[in-house]
Amino acid sequence: MQVRDGIELGELHADVVRKDIKHVHLSVYPPDGRVRISAPLNMALDTIRIYAIAKLGWIKSQQRKLRSQERETVRDYWDKESHYVWGKRYLLRNVQVDAAPTVKLKHSTLELHTRPGSDAAKRHELLEAWYREQIRAVVPALLEKWAPLLGVTPKRFHVQRMKTKWGSCNPASGHIRLNTDLARKPSVCLEYIVVHELMHLIEPTHNARFQSLMDDAMPHWRQIKHELNQLPVRHEDWEY
Secondary structure (H helix, E strand, C coil): CEEEEEECCCCCCEEEECCCCCCCCEEEECCEEEEEEEEECCCCCHHHHHHHCCCCHHHHHHHHHEEECECCCCCCCCCCCCECCCEEEEEEEEEEEECCCCCCCCCCCEEEEEEECCCHHHHHHHHHHHHHHHHHHHHHHHHHHHHHHHHCCCCCEEEECCCCCCCCEEECCCEEEEEEHHHHCHHHHHHHHHHHHHHHHCCCCCCCCHHHHHHHHCCCCHHHHHHHHHHEEEECCCCC
């Protein structure tokens, strides 16, 4: 069951979704900084408003970051279009073949081998699947490296397109999710996100303890986080 509402905080509007959860969750979504608050079903709207007012400084800070972040141009998947693999730029080259679609990474080109008549949607689907496989191929080694160091045991990881996060972790199930787009970014960014999500198996929140644990495990994590958040993100309309 969900109950949808909204609150006004001066010039700022926040969507409120009350559902069967124990704690309040505040999210600020790209590209324009829309605000959503998920709260327990029995929490009064005035209580939620007081919570949001206490977080106004953080909300506005997040909105400024999102609105200033560089965005990629729209991708049409034509020849000589720029695409990135592990942070390196490649020029796209479409090759029509009467065979199973595949992707080939060469010195400076990213070749999409598709059947004659394939449209942009098919090329996009092929490349997205290829990016997912790139991450699936390298994550096991990262988990083998970091899980023993942190003393945690993740149960499973998923790779999928995520519109608002680079990754997520469910501490109760031990499941980790990773954003397909990480295959476009420098490989150190993926490693940072893996460590970040593994750390949530120890500390579910982003409190001082979490940050201290990150400092101990990966002293340069803030630098990597800053680099990742400065890189261009997809050009698209974001939804909840």
